[in-house]
Amino acid sequence: MPAPRLGLPQLGLGVGLRHCHFQHLLRNPPRVAWFEIISENFLGDHGFARHVLERLARDLPIVMHGVSLSIGSTDPLDLDYLAELRALAAWLEPPWISDHLCWTGVAGHQLHDLMPMPLTEDALDHVVERVLRVQDFLGRPLVLENPSTYLELAASTMPEWEFLSAVARRTGCGLLLDVNNVFVSSYNHGFDPEAYVRGLPHDHIVQLHVAGPTLYGSHDRYLVDTHDHPVPTEVWRLYRLAQELTGGVSTLLEWDAAIPAYPDLVAEAEKAHQVLAGELPAVPLSGPVRDGAHANPFPAGVIHDLVR
Amino acid sequence: MTSSGERVGSLAEIQDWLRRAVTAPGGVRAALRDAAARHEALPVRVPPGVPPAERLAIYARGYLDRLLSCLRADYPATRALVGDEIFDGFAIEYLRARPPRHPSLFQLGDGFAAHLASTCPDDGAVAADRRSWLRLPIDLARLERARLEAIRAPGLEAEAAEAPGVGPGALLGAERERQLVAAPCLRLVELEHDPRPFLAAVDRGEPPGAPEPRRMSLAISRFEYRITMTETAAWQHQVLMACRTPCSLAALVDRAAPDHGADRGAALAALLVWLPVAEGLGLIRRHGGARR
Numbered sequence: 001m002p003a004p005r006l007g008l009p010q011l012g013l014g015v016g017l018r019h020c021h022f023q024h025l026l027r028n029p030p031r032v033a034w035f036e037i038i039s040e041n042f043l044g045d046h047g048f049a050r051h052v053l054e055r056l057a058r059d060l061p062i063v064m065h066g067v068s069l070s071i072g073s074t075d076p077l078d079l080d081y082l083a084e085l086r087a088l089a090a091w092l093e094p095p096w097i098s099d100h101l102c103w104t105g106v107a108g109h110q111l112h113d114l115m116p117m118p119l120t121e122d123a124l125d126h127v128v129e130r131v132l133r134v135q136d137f138l139g140r141p142l143v144l145e146n147p148s149t150y151l152e153l154a155a156s157t158m159p160e161w162e163f164l165s166a167v168a169r170r171t172g173c174g175l176l177l178d179v180n181n182v183f184v185s186s187y188n189h190g191f192d193p194e195a196y197v198r199g200l201p202h203d204h205i206v207q208l209h210v211a212g213p214t215l216y217g218s219h220d221r222y223l224v225d226t227h228d229h230p231v232p233t234e235v236w237r238l239y240r241l242a243q244e245l246t247g248g249v250s251t252l253l254e255w256d257a258a259i260p261a262y263p264d265l266v267a268e269a270e271k272a273h274q275v276l277a278g279e280l281p282a283v284p285l286s287g288p289v290r291d292g293a294h295a296n297p298f299p300a301g302v303i304h305d306l307v308r
Numbered sequence: 309m310t311s312s313g314e315r316v317g318s319l320a321e322i323q324d325w326l327r328r329a330v331t332a333p334g335g336v337r338a339a340l341r342d343a344a345a346r347h348e349a350l351p352v353r354v355p356p357g358v359p360p361a362e363r364l365a366i367y368a369r370g371y372l373d374r375l376l377s378c379l380r381a382d383y384p385a386t387r388a389l390v391g392d393e394i395f396d397g398f399a400i401e402y403l404r405a406r407p408p409r410h411p412s413l414f415q416l417g418d419g420f421a422a423h424l425a426s427t428c429p430d431d432g433a434v435a436a437d438r439r440s441w442l443r444l445p446i447d448l449a450r451l452e453r454a455r456l457e458a459i460r461a462p463g464l465e466a467e468a469a470e471a472p473g474v475g476p477g478a479l480l481g482a483e484r485e486r487q488l489v490a491a492p493c494l495r496l497v498e499l500e501h502d503p504r505p506f507l508a509a510v511d512r513g514e515p516p517g518a519p520e521p522r523r524m525s526l527a528i529s530r531f532e533y534r535i536t537m538t539e540t541a542a543w544q545h546q547v548l549m550a551c552r553t554p555c556s557l558a559a560l561v562d563r564a565a566p567d568h569g570a571d572r573g574a575a576l577a578a579l580l581v582w583l584p585v586a587e588g589l590g591l592i593r594r595h596g597g598a599r600r
Binding site: 040043044045046047048049051068070072073074078081103104105106107108109110111112113115116118120122123126150151152153154155156188189190216217221222224 | 317320355409410463465493
């Protein structure tokens with residue numbers, strides 16, 4: 001039986017490091033124990049973002065979380081991408097490197113989305129073989145996260161927690177349990193989210209993610225993993241269960257759209273302490289928020305005034 | 309299996325089916341109609357509640373929204389110039405012509421300006437006094453891409469502070485044999501407008517004025533993590549082009565001389581004045597300086 005968390009450290013409470021908080025973090029203490037970056041945002045970036053990362057890494061552990069490994073794809077592993085990832089890791093020295101159980105492109109076409117796997121024995125063999133190769137390449141265990149899914153493949157023969165458990169046992173990889181993703185997928189597919197969390201090998205779980213999803217569709221028919229809301233009560237309930245079953249692992253709040261000011265982000269993450277003390281925040285599920293991040297202040301287009 | 313027809317069975321077949329369905333130009337429903345016409349069985353489950361087309365559409369929307377958001381973020385001034393509707397039209401056309409093939413979204417907009425140029429209407433499409441407007445979005449897109457690259461490329465911030473600069477004394481004295489080289493974050497563009505005030509206004513969130521047509525060369529670089537955009541004379545542009553590989557002062561004099569009436573002395577004098585300025589703007593450095 002492996003050591004809890006594969007022997008990796010319990011980092012405590014962290015938040016995702018996002019560009020909009022850089023200036024705040026250069027002037028103020030981080031008030032969290034660790035950060036997680038989206039690895040791809042820093043690959044090939046040697047400018048201010050890398051400078052900020054270097055400054056923060058002096059004081060805090062920074063975990064690398066990727067979205068482009070495409071571990072389940074039938075395309076060959078992208079060795080250039082892996083080499084860049086390894087080089088960034090050699091510079092940053094993250095406690096671990098994570099990505100998702102999914103595929104993000106095929107036939108050379110990058111979808112830049114976490115696409116669902118058919119959960120079959122063939123797919124399991126395929127993923128296991130690739131995880132082993134990636135671990136050899138990186139020289140460390142990979143940590144794999146369960147994705148949110150919006151459809152299931154007809155070919156699937158096992159539930160996702162069984163698939164992930166088998167990958168973990170056969171490769172020795174770690175697991176990043178995103179309890180929000182469990183909740184989103186359970187809502188969309190009608191399975192018991194607690195059975196999912198109970199069904200995983202808890203000694204392989206290295207980290208937990210919490211986030212807020214969005215209700216969509218008439219009669220709130222499905223949930224989408226938007227990372228743009230406070231964490232709802234149901235997700236905190238799964239979080240508490242996961243912490244009980246694992247004995248306590250690193251926790252990270254993800255927030256990627258309509259991102260609040262840094263102090264508010266930290267306040268949201270700190271609700272995890274309240275949850276572990278036995279008090280579940282009362283936060284209902286809700287619908288889309290307006291994302292002003294890409295709002296265009298000149299909707300008509302300046303060139304239209306020229307033409308008139 | 310939820311409908312009769314030929315089974316989409318292997319992992320590769322399933323993934324390619326999903327790829328085609330979520331990126332189909334006509335949308336998910338058109339893709340499903342095409343699949344039915346080919347007598348393919350749906351490889352997705354059809355549980356009660358949300359139908360397969362709606363489930364696939366979540367991925368299809370996610371694909372397009374993510375890529376559009378990325379291009380909008382990379383080209384805010386181009387978008388401000390042409391407006392949301394036209395910008396999205398350009399972007400969707402670009403994504404169809406050049407689907408993303410790189411794991412980094414930073415690479416997504418790499419060919420956007422070239423795509424705008426290749427699809428730009430002929431001059432005859434508009435009145436003579438408005439022809440430059442056709443090329444205005446291309447100029448802005450080229451400048452925005454160059455700026456983005458300069459923001460991310462290796463810069464000179466980590467150069468050893470004690471390293472001698474490229475002042476006249478150094479260039480004519482003990483350092484005369486030293487070669488000069490362009491900063492890795494230097495980008496050079498030749499434009500038909502000066503879009504810098506437009507870009508600055510968009511950055512500030514203010515209504516921008518229309519750039520006037522004017523042929524110009526710009527050197528875009530970074531100094532202490534701040535972007536510099538400097539108009540360069542023709543000879544300065546030639547000198548910076550030459551510095552893409554390490555160059556001696558004598559070689560740079562050769563490059564600058566034609567614009568100084570073939571007077572090498574005048575060219576040297578101009579270089580001795582300008583090179584320290586170029587260094588201060590983060591355009592060049594001494595070759596062999598320590599770099600991160």
